Amino acid sequence: KDITCPATIQKHAIIMLSSLLLQDYIKWRGLLFYRFLAATVDEDETVSQLAENTLCGPLLSKQPDLLSSNFVEAIFVLNSCSVHPIYRAAAATGECDNIDIAGFDGIHLFGTKGRKKRLRAYYVMLSNMKDEEKVGIVARLAKEVLGSALEVTSGLSLACRSAVSTNAQKDIRSINVQKYESATNVLSDTFAVLTSPWCRVGRTSTGDENQDDNDHAGLSATTAQLAVVKGRLLSKISRKHLIETIVPILCNLKTVLESNRSALLKDLMIYLVEIFRRYKGEVKELLATDPSLLSELEFDMRQFEKKQKETPGKKNPKAHPV
Known part of the structure; x- marks a missing residue:
């Protein structure tokens, strides 16, 4: 050779x-x-x-x-x-x-x-990765990427603005276009990862969820029980963080992206729709003190899903082999 x-x-x-x-x-x-x-x-x-x-x-x-x-x-x-x-x-x-x-x-x-x-x-x-590592990854992505994008002084905040915006055009002219695009892709990739089933706690390497029996078949009864309890605890921690920390960040980021007509709004909505679909009750409970925001969110998601159905052939990006 x-x-x-x-x-x-x-x-x-x-x-x-x-x-x-x-x-x-x-x-x-x-x-x-x-x-x-x-x-x-x-x-x-x-x-x-x-x-x-x-x-x-x-x-x-x-x-x-x-x-x-x-x-x-x-x-x-x-x-x-x-x-x-x-x-x-x-x-x-x-x-x-x-x-x-x-x-x-x-x-x-x-x-x-x-x-x-x-x-x-x-x-x-x-x-x-193990489930506990995924919990940490999601927490870091929420804080260091999505949360950072809300900070005006952050380099990622510029990516939330649309190039059609006059103010954004002035900002973009003052920096390298590649820097603007790379920041945009960082946020887009982050949404793809967070939306991906592979980032969820309980997702096995084979792509199946809730496979406790198969995963722990070779373990002793006590060890297997502890593993199941640990998995359930991590799932609760993951859900709590998602509802109490990530959803508020997404709501704030949604407002910013909408006001600037950013292309990233689609990526955010795909993730938000997925969260609402899986944890509708918890999201409603979180936003119970702000019924107007909840109504607006539900309306926007219905419109988004309707638009997605009207444009077949465009699959949501997932962080797995394609």
Whole structure:
């Protein structure tokens, strides 16, 4: 086989780097993790499979929080949102004097063309996470991405404004267009992840929910019971956070997106409709003190669902293989 073949070189690099990482000869400095993650969605199937098996196998076993501790950062890095503090913090991982750290040069997963690969990368990570890690991921996405978008001083807030808005046009002219687009894609990807069933507590790696019997079949009765209780507790925690924290953020963000006629409104509504469909009673109870907002929300969701049905063939984006 031609050893100069790009795929062969990539596979040799994956094997060599993983071996060095496992033996602690090198560390996850800079954006090395995200370069490894990008390899899991390489166009060459043999490269992507090797990278995924290595990353989610021995490397994850060595560092159990490897995926969960880098998930939110991955959304910023894969979208090349380099001006955001989260990206800069990720790029500076392990930084010290006289030691070069890995960058992200030469990897292009940002923009519309790279969306399918980005969603696949998120799926690879989520499908190898425990429920408690997913709870933490959702909490971070709500606070550090959606919540940040509501802050006027945040770089993500500009993405909430439409390019047709006069004020937004002035703001966009003053910055690099790529920065505006990357911030927009960060928010769009975040909504896709949150809407995805793979981000839910109780979702197994096979895609099924509520599979307690199958998941714990090989465990002792006591251990299995504890696992079931833990799963139910995490589900309650997840639901409580969703209703009490995320829904208010979404309502505020919806107002901002509507006033600016932002294209992100569709992504938000897809997520909000999903929440309302699953937890209608809880959402109504939360908004009971603001009946006008509840009525407006119900009307908007009915209109949105009606519009979605009138435009068949456009499937909702999900963070899983497509």
